[in-house]
Amino acid sequence: MLTDFDDTAAVQNVAELLLRQFGHPSWTEVRERFRAGELSLKDYQEITFLQMPADKSAMQAHVRAQAGFRPHFAELWQFCQDNAIPMCIVSQGLDFYIQALLDGSGQPELPVYAVATRFDERGRIAGYGYDFAYPDAPELGNSKALIVQRFRERGHHVFYVGDGRSDFEAGAVADTVFAHRQMASMCDAAGIPYHPFTDFGPVLAAVREYANGI
Numbered sequence: 628m629l630t631d632f633d634d635t636a637a638v639q640n641v642a643e644l645l646l647r648q649f650g651h652p653s654w655t656e657v658r659e660r661f662r663a664g665e666l667s668l669k670d671y672q673e674i675t676f677l678q679m680p681a682d683k684s685a686m687q688a689h690v691r692a693q694a695g696f697r698p699h700f701a702e703l704w705q706f707c708q709d710n711a712i713p714m715c716i717v718s719q720g721l722d723f724y725i726q727a728l729l730d731g732s733g734q735p736e737l738p739v740y741a742v743a744t745r746f747d748e749r750g751r752i753a754g755y756g757y758d759f760a761y762p763d764a765p766e767l768g769n770s771k772a773l774i775v776q777r778f779r780e781r782g783h784h785v786f787y788v789g790d791g792r793s794d795f796e797a798g799a800v801a802d803t804v805f806a807h808r809q810m811a812s813m814c815d816a817a818g819i820p821y822h823p824f825t826d827f828g829p830v831l832a833a834v835r836e837y838a839n840g841i
């Protein structure tokens with residue numbers, strides 16, 4: 628059971644929540660260049676977060692105060708734990724802000740595949756690590772499809788939940804897809820079947836039905 632984080636597991640785009648609060652004034656210009664296709668998501672994120680003057684603890688406190696998971700997310704995590712079904716967050720975002728929301732929501736143990744953020748001694752962002760990139764395409768950063776494939780190779784039926792461009796490649800190789808926003812449009816265009824969602828109720832129902840059937 629794999630899910631994206633920003634705008635999917637989380638109600639908000641938590642990266643933008645942080646940029647709006649703490650970002651250098653030029654961050655929206657960098658976002659425009661990303662939206663125009665001049666920058667990759669990886670470059671957009673690296674540039675804007677390296678310019679961030681805030682420290683880790685201030686950013687994490689802001690996430691805990693302002694962000695939240697969609698309804699039934701916690702129930703899905705509980706169901707997966709009770710039934711020994713692996714569940715992970717798979718994100719192109721930064722690990723420290725995802726962990727802040729998990730810690731603040733009482734799910735600190737939920738595994739996360741995300742960008743590994745390095746901090747300097749003052750708590751400012753100093754660099755990034757990409758631990759699950761395709762070896763022949765490191766410039767793309769982490770690949771969500773790679774994670775999906777790893778779970779499929781271990782014999783799991785992969786449920787994938789997402790909203791964005793980087794989720795589409797994962798959905799294309801997953802077994803059951805839940806999509807909204809841009810990912811839903813891309814699935815429509817490519818003829819990939821998916822279930823729409825606004826919260827994790829239908830995801831929980833589908834995972835439960837699958838678990839009861841095997």
Ligand SMILES: [Mg+2]
Nearest residue numbers: 631633634791
């Ligand atoms: Mg997203």
